Amino acid sequence: MQTETKSRVDQLTSPAGHPVAVLRFEGDIASTSKDAVLGAYQSLSKSSTKLVLLDFTKVDYINSSGIALVIQLLIEAANAGQKVYAFGLSAHFTKVFTMVGITKYAELFPSEQLALAAL
């Protein structure tokens, strides 16, 4: 019943010249999304990746188990000295991420362009 989560990684450079790994998610983010979320993140080089940008533009449904996976990603990133940002969340999930405190550890942007411009 849950739409399979797809993810891919794009390596971009911000306008300021910093390398940014963009994790693009598609589908539902739920308990079945561990490989797509954490697996994609764990495929990044810890030594060369300092900025991680999460793209939720093509995500329609995130439940509390999916939010927990995002928090696990944030914990691993914090332990690796990486900074995490996100964009593309709907107004509703922006509210939900704010309610559970994720915005304290991952700044949210309305678009990829605005996110990259800030990095």
Place this chain on the structure above:
Amino acid sequence: MTNTKSTTVEVRLPSRMGYEKVAMSTAAAVAKLMGFREDRIEDLKTAVAEACINAIEHGNRLNEKLSVGVVLSAGADELEVKVIDDGTGMRKSPVKPDIDRKMHGEEGPRGMGMFLIQALVDEAEWVAGTDGRSSYVRLVIRLDKDAA
């Protein structure tokens, strides 16, 4: 949906993860017919989904022989949703997640469902079945909440 009599819609879900989306879509359709704003419908969808996930995972313990009942009662100015399972009921109260404790490994990353339910609807109560079964969570969302 203009009369003031309560209209009831019932859905029965298998205890399988993912089927919460059926209840979510049904609740959204009823709320839309009642005239709820889009942002309130999104709140309701998340609350209903989390209630069903709890019922599937904790109430019915993923036992596919058991089903989750979802009863939506549309009144004149509020929508009540009961999500019923065969568990003994939630014994804890919703707790606001502490992101700092989660980030430092002092509490698990999960455990946000009840908090989200309570935060997103106007009323939420967890009721244990008197026979140790048929427990339910009751949610209410009101039509005039923050009306412009």
